[in-house]
Amino acid sequence: MRETRLLMICPTSRLTPDVLAREIHATGKDVKIKETCYGCLIEGEREVVREVTAFAREIDHNAVFSKRRAYKAGDPVRCRAQHGTRPGFAQLESEWEALPLIKAGLDAADNGEKTEEKPGKKKLPAIRFKEICEVK
Numbered sequence: 001m002r003e004t005r006l007l008m009i010c011p012t013s014r015l016t017p018d019v020l021a022r023e024i025h026a027t028g029k030d031v032k033i034k035e036t037c038y039g040c041l042i043e044g045e046r047e048v049v050r051e052v053t054a055f056a057r058e059i060d061h062n063a064v065f066s067k068r069r070a071y072k073a074g075d076p077v078r079c080r081a082q083h084g085t086r087p088g089f090a091q092l093e094s095e096w097e098a099l100p101l102i103k104a105g106l107d108a109a110d111n112g113e114k115t116e117e118k119p120g121k122k123k124l125p126a127i128r129f130k131e132i133c134e135v136k
Contacts, residue, residue, distance in 0.1 A: 013063035062106040
């Protein structure tokens with residue numbers, strides 16, 4: 001079964017889409033690669049694509065993110081070069097902007113940093129809530 005994956009590079013990474021695509025090409029794996037402004041698309045047999053995805057994540061740990069893509073690379077329905085639509089671009093853009101925060105959290109977890117639990121508000125007992133609601 002074939003799969004297409006989108007690899008996004010964290011904007012704070014020194015890795016570029018060109019370098020990522022070249023590194024993947026250098027593996028010699030049987031995948032189709034399309035470089036994009038945010039990373040690249042890889043397409044091929046599911047197991048090979050997953051191997052390549054794992055390899056890509058090793059290049060810059062916690063800075064390369066992956067997700068499945070419903071359309072193959074260059075699909076005329078989605079490809080801008082063929083005047084396709086881009087309905088998912090706003091979602092991609094917001095995900096891309098959040099990647100530095102996600103990367104920082106993953107790096108902190110890898111370094112064994114613990115988060116401080118902030119004291120939260122206590123839950124209001126149901127009986128007290130009912131009393132508040134019934135006050136006239």
